Amino acid sequence: MKKIAMMIMATFALAAAVPAFAAEMTKEEKDQCLLASKNCATEVDSIQKKIKKLNAEIKKGKKVYSADEIKKLQGKLKEAEDMLDVLLGLKGGAQ
Template identity: 55%
Template sequence: MKKAALVVMAAFVMTNSSLTFAMEDMKKNECLTISKNCKDEVDSIQQKITKLNAEIKKGTKVYTPEELKALHQKLKDINAALQSLNKPGK
């Protein structure tokens, strides 16, 4: 009886945690899209590029076409800034 209860509890915990991860994948990053909920986020350029690429990969399942366009533009701007920083001095 205890084993059956333990199996049921383990299955419930695993299902609940997998649902949480799935919901997290479908969640918009408001800091990247509308600069909301960013109070403790300080990212390097590389980290921001990684986050933008991850959000863009979510595609239209999470973002509207307009939001995706804005994310692509932010990625383009950050890549341009990185390229500018990597240019040798004159």
């Protein structure tokens, strides 16, 4: 339970710390944001929205991403799905 509370507090702290200004991201910045969580200052998504975006990017496949990048995206997707499961009490410390 303590773990979940810390995750929720961290999520709110990060959301509050991100500036709320609108700026168009370049394709490279968007890719870096998806792959490595870099330069995401203007992008704050819910976990469900992040999962949806990651699935959409993975579906683009090798036409857009290298095999290594696809693996990274799949890893990010698994992390987001696991976090959602924990927050919903489907896994881990909520029992």
